Amino acid sequence: MVMKKNVVAAITTAVQLYMAAEQPAPMAVREAPRPVEAPRQALSAWAISGRQSAMDMRRLWQLRLAR
Secondary structure, X not given: OOOOHHXXXXXXXXXXXXXXXHOOOOHHHHOOOOOOOOOOOOOOHHHHHHHHHHHHXXXXXXXXXXX
């Protein structure tokens, strides 16, 4: 059987490319570090009070309309 050099070269290149695709990615590329989140501001008592007041007013209006 006669072996052609260009056929052997094509087969070896294809096998090498397949093996390179099967290898796991390096750790630096696979797991990028997560960006650090800015610290969140705690809920303000004034904001909570304002929302509660708005909900109370809506509830009172609903009670008046339901009479």
